[in-house]
Amino acid sequence: MITLQNINKSFKIAKRKPGFGQAVKALFSREYETVRALRDVSFTIGDGEMVGYIGPNGAGKSTTIKLMCGVLTPDSGTCCIDGRTPWRDRIAHAGNIGVVFGQRSQLWWDVPVCDSFELIRDIYKVAQPEYRRNLEELVALLDLSELLKTPTRSLSLGQRMRCELAASLLHSPKILFLDEPTIGLDAVSKIAVRQFIKKLNGERGTTVILTTHDMQDIEALTERILLIGKGQILLDGSLQELKKLASKKKTVVFEYSGEITALRAGLAIAEQKEGRLVIELDPEVCAVSDAIAHVSSQVEVLDISVSDISAEEMVAGLYKEYHI
Numbered sequence: 512m513i514t515l516q517n518i519n520k521s522f523k524i525a526k527r528k529p530g531f532g533q534a535v536k537a538l539f540s541r542e543y544e545t546v547r548a549l550r551d552v553s554f555t556i557g558d559g560e561m562v563g564y565i566g567p568n569g570a571g572k573s574t575t576i577k578l579m580c581g582v583l584t585p586d587s588g589t590c591c592i593d594g595r596t597p598w599r600d601r602i603a604h605a606g607n608i609g610v611v612f613g614q615r616s617q618l619w620w621d622v623p624v625c626d627s628f629e630l631i632r633d634i635y636k637v638a639q640p641e642y643r644r645n646l647e648e649l650v651a652l653l654d655l656s657e658l659l660k661t662p663t664r665s666l667s668l669g670q671r672m673r674c675e676l677a678a679s680l681l682h683s684p685k686i687l688f689l690d691e692p693t694i695g696l697d698a699v700s701k702i703a704v705r706q707f708i709k710k711l712n713g714e715r716g717t718t719v720i721l722t723t724h725d726m727q728d729i730e731a732l733t734e735r736i737l738l739i740g741k742g743q744i745l746l747d748g749s750l751q752e753l754k755k756l757a758s759k760k761k762t763v764v765f766e767y768s769g770e771i772t773a774l775r776a777g778l779a780i781a782e783q784k785e786g787r788l789v790i791e792l793d794p795e796v797c798a799v800s801d802a803i804a805h806v807s808s809q810v811e812v813l814d815i816s817v818s819d820i821s822a823e824e825m826v827a828g829l830y831k832e833y834h835i
């Protein structure tokens with residue numbers, strides 16, 4: 512169980528005005544400003560949950576993850592993860608968590624991946640039988656057999672990410688923190704990483720906290736979303752709940768043959784080309800069934816799909832609403 516209560520964290524950063532003269536002046540008298548990265552952040556995450564932690568750039572996501580990993584200490588507030596305070600019980604806590612930062616590597620750059628794994632085994636003091644069992648399972652699940660002898664620097668981004676995931680799980684952590692795990696990956700690699708995370712959560716019951724700007728990660732993986740903006744938790748709910756909050760609008764796509772002559776009020780055309788019409792509607796103004804009946808009365812409808820707004824639209828709507 513992860514519990515954060517009223518966590519505050521500020522960073523003091525040196526102000527620097529542009530120009531050489533100002534740089535020299537700054538050597539003698541420095542001015543500082545304070546950035547409030549987290550303001551009264553509180554939330555609880557239960558064992559085995561998979562939570563998406565989202566927010567715009569600079570919102571405070573990485574700072575929260577670093578606090579939960581024990582890398583940063585807050586100015587005030589409490590954080591308790593499985594009975595431990597991460598920054599006080601760092602060593603014991605490290606054995607309980609796995610971390611993947613998409614933009615950074617935990618593997619040694621010049622040595623083969625299998626040697627990095629051995630070093631990690633040593634650091635975490637994983638017993639040989641457990642290590643072998645985990646390695647075998649992870650190699651099979653992430654399709655790593657061809658990569659183990661390759662130095663990290665020679666891996667593609669997608670291959671490296673699969674190895675990073677394995678590296679973070681060799682010591683069987685109960686909690687996995689993933690910071691942008693699919694950043695820069697091609698579509699096939701993204702799907703492979705998502706499938707693996709889903710399986711890990713479903714089968715091992717690993718708690719997963721995922722920060723990402725990729726809304727397809729969120730759609731594919733998380734049931735619960737925490738939205739942070741300007742250091743404050745703004746929303747906590749399911750994707751469906753957040754979509755409803757962001758907009759009640761529905762999108763209806765018609766494939767048809769014939770000609771549509773007019774559309775009734777409340778139906779906005781989002782896209783129309785031969786044989787395909789995409790409309791957006793507010794169900795409070797026009798029910799979906801009325802819209803279907805209205806279009807069907809004019810043309811022969813071949814196919815229909817109805818969907819809520821996309822996760823991207825939802826996030827854009829929420830960021831706008833909260834001015835973040």
Ligand SMILES: Nc1ncnc2c1ncn2[C@@H]1O[C@H](COP(=O)(O)OP(=O)(O)OP(=O)(O)O)[C@@H](O)[C@H]1O
Binds near residue numbers: 567568570571575
């Ligand atoms: N070590 C640091 N020193 C100074 N300021 C920092 C430091 N780390 C974070 N900040 C500031 O704290 C705020 C929150 O940053 P953080 O990295 O947590 O945001 P984020 O939500 O992870 O953003 P992104 O999506 O861009 O990764 C930002 O204003 C950032 O500039």
